[in-house]
Amino acid sequence: MLHIHSFLKERLARIKICDNVGEWSESLLGTSAGTSLGPLLFIMHVHDVPEIIAPKFADDMVAIAVGKDVCQIEESLQNGTNQLMQWAEKEGMELNALQTKAMLFGDTVNKVSVKINDKVLDCVTSFKYLGVFLDTQMDFSLQVDYAALKAKRAMARWAL
Numbered sequence: 001m002l003h004i005h006s007f008l009k010e011r012l013a014r015i016k017i018c019d020n021v022g023e024w025s026e027s028l029l030g031t032s033a034g035t036s037l038g039p040l041l042f043i044m045h046v047h048d049v050p051e052i053i054a055p056k057f058a059d060d061m062v063a064i065a066v067g068k069d070v071c072q073i074e075e076s077l078q079n080g081t082n083q084l085m086q087w088a089e090k091e092g093m094e095l096n097a098l099q100t101k102a103m104l105f106g107d108t109v110n111k112v113s114v115k116i117n118d119k120v121l122d123c124v125t126s127f128k129y130l131g132v133f134l135d136t137q138m139d140f141s142l143q144v145d146y147a148a149l150k151a152k153r154a155m156a157r158w159a160l
Contacts, residue, residue: 053084063084104136
């Protein structure tokens with residue numbers, strides 16, 4: 001515990017953009033980027049998020065609800081989101097509604113309406129999550145197209 005305390009106290013940080021380097025300032029919150037211990041401490045910090053939030057990967061979290069009735073799924077997701085908002089408030093964290101999305105798999109007609117602080121989340125038909133493109137039909141054609149495009153770009157650079 002002494003090592004963690006030492007790791008988190010009396011830290012300075014500065015921002016570097018290209019060749020421009022900012023002034024040093026005291027870093028009071030979070031952990032330093034690029035450290036091995038930072039992600040581990042964050043995972044320890046978020047271990048007690050509500051059970052509906054799974055999987056958890058660093059600061060990318062997913063609420064999953066399964067059912068045949070869209071209204072039931074929507075209610076379950078909203079309940080989970082409300083629980084997460086309460087948890088975040090208790091932990092002094094803030095949820096970013098603009099970066100949070102809702103997606104209904106297997107249904108191309110209906111949409112779910114889930115809110116964070118009275119802002120309705122975008123209900124999307126595709127989304128890149130942890131580097132993988134997901135779509136409502138889970139056919140992975142977007143992921144295949146993305147991987148093929150990356151391969152073509154890599155080949156073009158290699159050919160030069």
